[in-house]
Amino acid sequence: MTEKYCIVLVTxxxxxxxxxxxxxxxxxxxxCVNILPNLTSVYRWQGEVEEDIEQLLVIKTRRDALEALKAxxxxxxxxELPxxxxxxxxDGLKGYLDWIDESVLLQ
Known part of the structure; x- marks a missing residue:
């Protein structure tokens, strides 16, 4: 078991x-980033209930890259506030996790 990797969700x-x-x-x-289309988001923003069609980004990365990714x-x-x-x-397939390691490079 490891928590070296994470999935980041961004709409x-x-x-x-x-x-x-x-x-x-x-x-x-x-x-890798998967883009899932046609997501309906219902949310409160600045006191109002809003509804938008968005896409969901499912981002595979390492936790040590998370701060740079957020920035x-x-x-x-x-x-204004993503x-x-x-x-x-x-946990995951070792080869896939190794591929994340090879693909995510911190400057």
Whole structure:
């Protein structure tokens, strides 16, 4: 069992999801980003109940890259307060976890 790795969940508008995902992979902060389309988000923002169609980014990375990844999301994301939630990966296929190690490079 390990908590060296994590999955980071980020929602984004359809128009921006791909560019956020590409930025994270290009900056070596994520090994892979899956984009799940047509997510309906209902949330409270500035006292009002809002509803938007978004896309969910499922980001595979290492925990030691998390702070840099959060900073990169904030920089490229169009929202004033983007959703960034990290969930530990407690186990996985060794070869896949090794691939995350090889793909995520801290500057």
């Amino acid at each position: 984004a508008p359809e128009t921006d999801a791909r560019s956020v995902a590409r930025a994270l992979v290009q900056q070596d902060l994520a090994a 990169a999301v904030v920089e490229v994301h169009p929202y 959703e960034i939630i990290a969930v530990p990966i407690v």
